Amino acid sequence: MDTSYVAGTGLLLTRSRRWLLLDDDPPRDRVEEWWDLLGTAGPVRDKLVAALEVAYPLHEVSLVLVDLDDATTTLTWGNGRVDADAGGQRLSVGLAGEGKALPLLAGVVPAATVEVRTASFGGAGTLIDGIPADILESSSSSPPPTRPMFRPADASSRDEEVEITVPRRVSDVLGDPSFAADTAEPVTTSELSDHLRQSSQETVLAVQCPHGHVTPAYTPTCRVCNAAVEPQEPRSIPRPNLGGLRLPSGELVPLDRGVVFGRKPTPVPGSSDWPHLVHLPQDSTYVSRMHLQIELDGWLVLARDLGSRGGTTLRIPGRLPQRIRANERYVLEPGHALDLADTYEITYEVSS
Secondary structure, X not given: OEEXXXXXXXXXXXXXXXXXXXOOOOXXXXXXXXXXXXOOOOOOHHHHHHHHHXXXXXXXXXXXXXXXXXXXXXEEEOOOEEEEEOOEEXXXXXXXXXXXXXXXXXXXXXXXXXXXEOOOOOXXXXXXXXXXXXXXXXXXXXXXXXXXXXOOOOHHHOOOXXXXXXXXXXXXXXXXXXXXXXXXXXXXXXXXXHHHHOOOOOEEEEEEOOOOOEEEOOXXXXXXXXXXXXXXXXXXXXXXXXXXXXXXXXXXXXXXXXXXXXXXXXXXXXXXXXXXXXXXXXXXXXXXXXXEEEEEEOOEEEEEEOOOOOOEEEEOOOOOOEEOOXXXXXXXXXXXXXXXXXXXXXXXXXXX
């Protein structure tokens, strides 16, 4: 899902697959209560309506609530309305907007209208396939649907033997002793930035920038718009979409879960989520069947070459290209690019 809003005198709260738009500026304690309810697993409609009626017992406010995880997805009061089309929904509460539409992954912002669009990855010639629609559209804050167990392919069907291990380069920093591999080369923690020390989990510690974007609690500037972030108490929230990977075709693979690239990609054994599978052209002979894996760990986006035949090059602006070592994880930052077998380049982007 892609969310954009037009700034205004109302208030928008959005997280996971829920959006609440009001034409009022309620007290902070009410906003915090509603925010917590929007992040609750399972049905929240009745609890949220009850909380709203405490603040507005006579429904003296215009609002729209959209909850894609509820049997009844939409609730409106007053001038609230939802206009739907083939691409998504437009939420409004009778307010005039100010300026152009701005993207929002999750957060609380002053807004007049909201557009919720379904990211499209279908159609002829698409590279991304083999993913059930409910998984493609779901957020990382909810567990993936039940899926079959995947077993490693027979050795005879592989381009090459790939040792699925987690090297010490990242695991030492993340602090999970089960990741240690006797065969991995030792690396001192001084080689890695302090910001890599966040533990692996589905929720993350976050703060909010002046524009309403959620951003890691350990960074002084917003990861989306680069605005300075004032000191504030961090909060634990479901991990938001971390951006996307731009393909040469122009398609954007959302980073709401992991990704596997290759000529015949399948989920990597031991994966903690159901990844997006990006099928690369069959005539790319130096691109392996299982070439590259992208994993999410807290706020981190990690790239790992799966022992591919043609290798993977990491391109960082202002630095010389670096050939990444097979089966070692490398942290990606916005603007970094990965060149698969010197024939297929993908770029990590975060909307601003």
